Amino acid sequence: MHHRRFVALTLAALGGLAATGMSSPSDACSPTRPVPGDQLAEVAGTVPLDGVVVARVRCEVDCPEGTPVLVVKDKETGDVVAGAQELAAVELATEQESVLVFRPAAPLAEGHTYSVTLEGQDPSLGVQGETRASADLDLGVGAHPMTASVSVEESWYGGPSCCDIRSTCGSEQVCVAREVERYVVFGLHTSEAARDGAGQFVQTVTFLSPDGAELGERTIWSWDGNVEHTYESSAPEYCYQVTYKSLIDGATIEQERTCVPHGDAGATGVFPTDMEASGHSIGRCSSPPEGFEDVWCAAREDCEAESEQVREGCSVTTGGGASSGWALSAVGLALALAGRVGRRRTPGRAGRADRCSDRRPR
Structure with missing residues (x-):
């Protein structure tokens, strides 16, 4: 695997999606500042009468020492x-x-709603969760298989070249490579039928090869649990096994191994990059990425050759703010870059023509 961690861009992102995403409002540019201290992140929404209240607590900055304490209050x-x-x-x-488990000293009341907060937390800064007690909660999680999905995703293959653009968020980068690598992402998520009951279990997912060998293991808790495993090459099928451990009494439920066929998810391997789809993003750069001078020049010439409305949007390539109108229209542009690289230039563009001709192969 080459540079997969370096970029998460797919061809869709380099196409219209990247252009659209870079035209976000200026208020979206300011990074969200984390709230100091422990914060309640998630609470299982339903709990059996003799069950446990489970909550996920998160802390990013200024974390206090010790384990945070849950406070559960009957709202009725x-x-x-x-x-x-x-x-x-x-x-x-x-x-x-961290995931905290609160065990009530007595059964909860049927139909009552309970607030869940953190002890000592300022109500104005903290998030309050809620859970509802129900005698009808289905805890037969092992009877409900997880929903599986097989998809083929892409990342740059080899070292990508990057260039700078200007947007409403300041300087950003666009990266491109001559080839992309396509690989399989096998995903699992808790079945809709088991969502409420899943909050009372820790789930351990073991990914298996078709011959039964263990490939990896993932332990999760969530009423909407999701896990993924990446395969660099495709296989006829992808297998897994789920073990549930009850947070109420520690009992375990183990499912049988389940296998999902690759189906029509697509081929894996290394493929040429679709330069026609990515050219307009490269054209927004103030200077060409190394090795892609021909694509950069062709894209900028196409921008100049369009209508007045499009040319106004294209001005971002010379340092103006990003235009969402241009970004949306760029999705539909067919650049046909290879055929336009050597075309004759029209009068009035001599300066740029000279600059591009120096970089073009003859």
Whole structure:
């Protein structure tokens, strides 16, 4: 795998999507500042009467020492629920997140809604979660298979070349390579039928080869759990096994191995980049990316040759702000770059023509 971690751009992103995304409003340019301290990130929305309240807590900056404490309150009566708290499986913990399990001292009341907060947290800064107690919650999670998907995604193959553009967010980059690598992403997510009950379980997903060999393992908790595994090359089918461990009593439920065919997801391997789709993004650069001078010049000439309305949008290539109108119209432009590289230049563009001709192969 070459530089897959370096770029997550697909051809769709380099086409109209990249241009559209770079025309976002200026207020979207300011990075969101994390709230200091522990923050409630997720609470399982439904809990059985004799179940546990489970919450994910996140902290990004100014994290206090020790484990945060959940406060569960009956919204019908206003009473704080007595109980004990513990951390869920250590496999679920990350540097920024932990999963807390609150065990009520007595069964919860049918149909009551309970607020979930963090002890000592300023209400104006924290997020309040809610969970509802239900006697009808289906805990037969093992009977509901996870929903699987097989897709082929792309990343640049080899070292991409990048160039700078200007947008409403300041200087940004567009990257391109001559080839892309297509690989399989096998995804799993909790079945709709098991979403509520899944909040009472830790799920361990083991990815398997068709011959039964273990390829990787992922442990998750969420009422809407999702996991993925990447395969560099395609296989006739992709297999997995799920083990559920109850947070109520520690019992486990193990599903049988399940295999999903590759189907018509597409071919994997290394393929040439579609320069026609990516040319307009390259043309927005203030100077060409190394090795792509011909594409850059052709794209900028096409921009000049368009109508007055399009030319106004094309002005971003010379340093103006990004135009969402241009970005949207660029999605439909067929540049036919290879055929236009050597075309005759019209009067009035001699300066740019000379600049481009120096970089073109003869």
